[in-house]
Amino acid sequence: MELVQAVIAIFAERSAFFLQLMIEHLWISGAAIGIAIVLGGAAGVLIHCYERAAAPTLGTVNFLYTIPSISMLGFLIPFFGIGNRSAIIALTIYALLPMVRATHTGLAQIPPSLVEAAGSLGGSSFHVLMRVQIPLAMPVIMSGIRNMATMTIALAGIASFIGAGGLGVAIYRGITTNNPALTIAGSLLIAVLALVVDGALGWVEHAMKEWAQARVCGRKCSAYAAAAAVLLIAVSSVTYGFFGKADVVHIATKPMTEQLIIGEMLKLVIEHDTGLEARITAGVGGGTSNIHPGMESGAFDIYPEYTGTGWNMVLKEESKYSEDMFPKLAEEYERRFDMHWVGMYGFNDTFGIAVRREIAEQYDLHTYSDLRRVAPQLVFGAEYDFFERADGYLALCKAYGLDFARTVDLDIGLKYQALANKQIDVMIVFTTDGQLAAADARVLTDDEGFFPSYRCGNVVRGEVLERHPELGTALERLTDSISDEEMAAMNYAVETEGREPRAVAEEFLRAKGLLQ
Template identity: 35%
Template sequence: MQQIWHILHTQGGEIVQSIGQHIGLSLISLLIAAVIAIPLAIILMNHQRLAKVMLQITSILQTIPSLALLGILIPLVGIGTVPSIIALVIYAVMPIFQNTYSGLTTIDPSLEEAATAFGLSRRMKLLRIELPLAMPMIISGIRIAMVMIIGTATLAALIGAGGLGTYILLGIETNNNALLIIGAVLSAILALVFGAGIDWLGRLTFKKAGIVLATLVVLIGGFAGYRQVTNSQTTLTVAGKLGSEPEILINMYKDLIEHDHPNIKVNTKANFGATSFLFKALQSGSIDIYPEFTGTVLESLVKTKQSASHSPAKTYQLAKSALKSQYQMAYLKPMAYQNGYDLAVTRQFAKKYHVKTISDLIQVENRVHAGFDPDFNQQKDGYPGLRQAYGLKFASIKTMEPSIRYKAIANGKVNLVDGYTTDPEVQAYHLVVLKDDRNFFPPYQGAPLMSEKLLTDHPELRTTLNKLAGKVTTTDMQKMNYQVSVKHQKAAVVARDYLRSHGLLD
C-alpha cells in the first residue's frame, strides 16, 4: 500500500492523463458502436433472416483475439487511437445490436396492433411505442458493451494509444504489483462509474438521451481538433519493445532529441510489442524510430546469404547495408553493450545434472521444460536455429512474456528459460547462464532504426542520436535494468540520470 500511495503521489499527473485517454477511447468507441448497432437493429427488426446473419457475423468477429485483430489493423491504419477504436467498436457492436433487436422484436403484439389501429405512422410507432419499450434492453446492451470496452481498452497501450493499460503492462514487465493494481483497480472503477452513468441515461427520454450523446460527440471531437490545430511542433514517435531496457533507450532518444531540437516533440510508446510488430509499424510510418539489435536485423528482418559474423563491427555493417538496400531504412551507429540471447537454469538444476554449457543439455533434454519469449521461440536466431545447431529437442516448451518466464522458473513451473545478457533477473533469481560453447548466438548491439526519408527530412537526428554510439556498457545497462525492473524506478528518470552523469545532457 505504501508503494501504491507513493506512485499516486509522484505520478498523479501521468495517471490522470492515462485515465483521460482511457475515457476518451471508451466513449468514442461506445458512441460509434451504438450509432452503428441501434439503427441496424431497427432496420432489420422486420427481416428475421438478415438479422440472424448479422448476429452470426458479429459473433464471429468477437471470437477474434484482440491482439490478432490489432496486428491485422496496424498495416492498414497504423498505430495509436484509430486501430484501437476500430477494434473496440467491432467488439461492442454485437451486444448492443443483439439487445436492441431482442427488445424491439419481443414487444407485445397487441400493443403493436393498438398503435396501428390508432393510425400511428411507422416512424411515430417506433419513437412513441417500440423504442421506449425496448429501452431497458438497449441500455442493458450498452452497459455490457461499455464494460467490455473498458476491459479491452487496456490492450490499446500495446499499440501506443495510452490509457490505463500502460500501467498494467508496465507492472507486468517490471514485476511491479503496485502499478498493476493501480491500472486494474482504476479500470474497474471506470467500469462502475460508466455503468451508473448509463443507468442514468436510461432514465431519460429517447430524445434527451440523443442530445446527451450528441453533446459528448461534439465535445470530444472539438477537443481533439483543438489539440491538433494548436500543436505547431514537429512530432516524432519513438517506440520500444516489451521490457525495461527498450523503455530506457527510447527515453534516452527522447531526451537527446528534445534537448538538441526544441522544435521537435517526441512521443514515446513503451512496451509496444514484438520485433515484427514494431518493424511493420515503422514501415507503415506509424512510428518514426525504434531501437533494434544487429543480430535480430540479420536473423529476422532482412534477407541475406551471409550469416552473422561474430565480429560486432562486421555484423553491424552487414545489417546496415541490408536495411538500406531492401527497406530504405537508416541504421545509425550502435552502442557499446551487447544484449545477446542466453539460456539459464536454476542452480539446483545445474548442480543436479552437471549442466554448464548448452551442449550439456543434450544429455538431459527429455527433462527440460522450457519457458521462452514468443520472439525467441520463433526467430531463426532463437530456439529454431539453436535446436538445429545443437541438435536439441526439449520435453516441453511454453511461450510467455519476458517477465513472466522468470517468475515461472522461480516457481518451478519450468526449469530453463531464454534471456538476455543484461537481464537483472539472472542475479535476482540466482540463475546459472549456460555457456554458448558452439558460438551460435550472433552479436546483438542496439542502434536507432528509422526510415531514410525521416533522416533526409531531419538530418540533425544523426548527430544527436550518434551521441550514444560506443556508449552504454553492458555493466551500465545491467545496472539500469536492475533499477527499473527490481527497484521499480521510472525508466525515464533512470535514462535521464545516465545521460546527465555521462555529460550527454545538461
Template identity: 45%
Template sequence: MTLIKEILNLYVDKSDFFIELIGQHLAISLIAVLIASIIGISLGIIISENEKLASPIIGITNFLYTIPSIAILGFLVSISGVGNTTAIITLIIYALLPMVTSTHTGIKNIDERTIESAVGMGSTKFQILYKIKLPLALPVIFSGFRNMVIMTIALGGIASFIGAGGLGVAIWRGITTNNSAMTMAGSLLIALIALVTDTILRKFEKYINYRVTGKRTKILKINNTIKKYIKPIVIVIIVILIVLVSIFVPKIFKKDKKIVIASKPMTEQYILTEILAQLIEEKTDINVEIKKGIGGGTANIHPAMIKGEIDMYPEYTGTSWEYILKKKSRIEDPIKLYEEVKKGYKENYDLNWLGLYGYNSTYAIVINKDIADKYNINTYSDLAKVSDKLVFGAEYDFFEREDGYNALAKEYGFKFKNKLDLDIGLKYQGLESKKVDVINASTTDAKLKDDQYKVLIDDKGFFPSYLAGTVIREETLKDYPEIKEIIKLLDNNIKEEDIVKMNYEVEVDKKDDNTVAREFLVNKGLVK
C-alpha cells in the same frame, strides 16, 4: 500492506502520469462506445425490420466476438498500423454484439397488438419506429448499452499492446519491468472507472425501465422520460464530441516538429527510448512521442516504420540480419555484420542504422542454479543431454523467428519435456515459481545479477552478435537533419555494465525508466 502502500505512493508521485493515462483511456473507450452504439443500434433496427438479415448479421457479430482480442489486434496492425486507430476499431468490433442483439431483442419483443393499433391509427413506418418501437425497446437497448460500456472500458487495457494510450500502459509497463505495484495501480484504476460508470448508468436506467405491478406488466412514463432526458443526453454527447475533437484534431493537423520513437516490451528498450527522447528534446526544439512496449516487438514496429507511423527505435543487429533481412549466412565479425545490416536496410527499406551504442545484447540460455547443479549443466550441449526432463519457457516470437527455438533445438538436439509461451516480463517469475526450468534471456537482463540463476555457455556459438543501435527513417533524417549528430553522441557510449546497471535500477530498485535515463545522460555529460 506493503503493496498497497507502494500503489498509493505511485498515485501520489506519478499523478500526472496516471491522469494522462486516465484521459487517454476514457477518450479511446468513449469514441469506441459512440461509434459502436450508432452502428449497433442501426444494424439492430435494420434486422428487426428485415428478419431475413437477422441470422447472417447476428452470426457475423457473434463470430467476431469469439475471436481473441490479441488475434484481432495482430490482424488489424498490418492494415491500420499501431496506435489508437487499431485499438478503437478492435473495441468497436467487440462492442457491436451487445448493441445489435439488445436492439433486435427489444424491438421484436414488443406486443404485436400495440403495433397493429398504431397501424390502424394511420401511423407511418417511421412514426411507429420512432414513437413506439424505440421507446418501448429502450429499456432492453439500454441494458445492452450498459453492459457494452463496462466491457469496453475493461477491454481498453489492451490498447497499450499496440502502442496506443490508456491505463493498459501502466499494466503492461508493470509486467515488463517486474513492477507489480505499477500493474495493480493501472488495473485498479480501470476497475474504478468501470464501477463508477456502471453506477451512473444504473441510476439513469431506473428512469427508463419497466415497472411491474402484480401480474400485469406495463410501461410507465417512458415517452415522458425520453422527452425529459433526450435534450440533456444530446447536449452531453455534443459536449463530449467537441472535447474529443478539440483534443485529437489539433494533434492531427499540428505542424510542430515531432518525431515518434518506439520500443519493444522490455525494460532495456524503455530506457533506451528515454535516453534518445531526452537527448533530442534537450538539444533541439523537436517534440518526441514515445510509444513504449509495442507488442510483438520488431514484428510490429518494423512495418510501422515503413508506413511512417514510427520514426525511430532501438534495434539489434542479429535480429535485423536474421528476422528482417532473412539472411541464413553467419557473419562472425560483429562490425562487418553491422555494416551488412546497415546496407541491407538502406537498399530494401530506405531505413538507416545510425551508429552502435557500444554493447552486445545477445541471447542466453538461463537455468535455475539448483537444476544446473543437480544435472551438472554448464553448456548448451550439457543441457541437451537432460532436456527431456526439463520445461523450457520463452516469449512468443522466440518460437517463431528464424534465429529462435527451432533452429536452436536443431543445432543442439534439445527435446524438452514441455515448452511454454511466456510474456517477456514473466520469464524469471516462471523460473522462480518452478513452472519452467529453462528460459531464453538477454545477456543484459538485470535479473542475471541474482545468484540463483546460471547462464549457460553457447559452446557451438549458435547466437550471433546483437549489437544495439538506432534505426531511423530516411524521411525523418531529411526533415530533421540535426538528429543525426545527436544520435552519434551515443556511439560506443553505453557499455554492457551500464545497461545492466540501468535495467537493475528499474526492475529491482523500482526507479522510473525516465529518471534512470536522465541520470545516465547527466553522468555521461550529455545533458545538464
C-alpha cells in the same frame, strides 16, 4: 501491507502520468462505444424490421465476439497499423454484439398491438419507430449499452499491446519492469473507471425506465443519445487527427526494461539537443514485428533495434549475423526502407540460456551441449517471438540436438518469476538482463557460437533525418556511450530497485555529460 503502501505511493508520485493514461483510456474506449452505439443500434433496428436477416446477422456478430482479443488485434495490424486506430476498431467489433442484441431484443418485446395502434393513427413506419418503438425499447437498449460500455472499458487495457494508449500501458510496463505496484495501480484504475461508468449509465437506465413508463420525453431522449454518440465520434476523430499530426518525433520501444530506459534517453537527448518534441509509445507488443511496419507507415520515426534482429527478422536473411556484416545491414535498410542506423550505443544484448541452479548442479550443466542429455526431462521457457524467429527455438534445438519435455510462452517480465517458482527449468535470457545477477540460475556457455551479435542502435526514417538534420547529430552523441555492464546495471536499477526508467536514464546521461 507493504504492497498497498507502494501502490498508494505510486499514485501520489505519478498522478499526472495516471491522469494522462486515464484520459487516453476514456478516449479510446469512448470512441469505440460511440461507434458501436450508432452501428449496433442501426443493425438492431434493421434486423428487427427484416427478421429474416436476424439469425445470420447475430450469428456473424457472435462469431466475431468469440475471436480472442490478441488474435483480433494481430489480424487488424496489417490493414490499419498499430496504435489507437486498430485498438478502436477491435473494441468496436467486440462492443457490437451486446448493442445489436439489446436493440433487437428491446424492439421485439414491444407488444404488436401497440405498434398497430400507433400505425392506425396515421403515422408512417419511420414515425412509429422513432416515436413509439425506440422510446419503449430504450430501457432494454440502455441495459445493453451499460453492459457494453463496462466491458469495453475493461477490455481497452489490452490496447497498449499494439502501441495504443490507456491504462494498459501502466499494467504492461509494471509487468515488464517487475513493478507489481504499477501493474496493480493500472488495474485498479481500470476497475474504478468501469464501475463509475456502470453506475452513471445505471442511473440513466433507471431514469429512462421512468420516462418510458410515462411515455414522456421518449423522442427527446433518443435524439439526445444519438447526438451524444455523433458528438463523441466527431470529437474522437478530431482528437485522433490532432494526435496524428507531427512535427513531433515519435519514438517506439519494445516491451523490455532496457528499451523503456533507452526510449527515455532518446526523448531527453532529442528535446535537449534539438528543441523538438519527442513522444514515446512504450512497450509495443510483438516488438520488431509490429514496430517495423509502424516505421514503414510513418506512425513511428525512430526506435532502438538490435543488429542481429534487423538482419534476420527485418531483412529476412537466413545466415547468422556478425558485426562485420553491419555495412551490408545498413545499406539494405537504406535501399529497401529509406531507414538509417544512427547512434550505435555500444552494448551487445545477445541471447543466453540460463538453467535453475539446482538443475545445473544436479546434472553438471555448463554448456549448451550439456543440455542435450537432460533436455527431455526439462521445461523450456521463452518470450513469444523467440519461438517464431529464424534464429530462435527451432534453430537452437536443431543446432544442439535438443528436445525439451515441453515449452512455455512467457512475457518477458515474468520469466524470472517462473524460473524462481520452478514452473520452468531452462529459459532464454539477455546478457544485459538486470534480474540475471540476482537470479538463482547458471548461464551456460554457447560452446558452438550459435547466437549472433545483437548490438543496439537507433533505426530512423530517412524522411525525418532530412527534415531535421540536427536529429542525426544528437543521436550520434550516443554512439559507444553504454557498455554491457552499464546497461545491465540500469536494468537492475529499474527491475530490482524499483526506480523509474526516466530517472535512471537521466542520471546516466548526466553522469556521461550528455545532458547539462
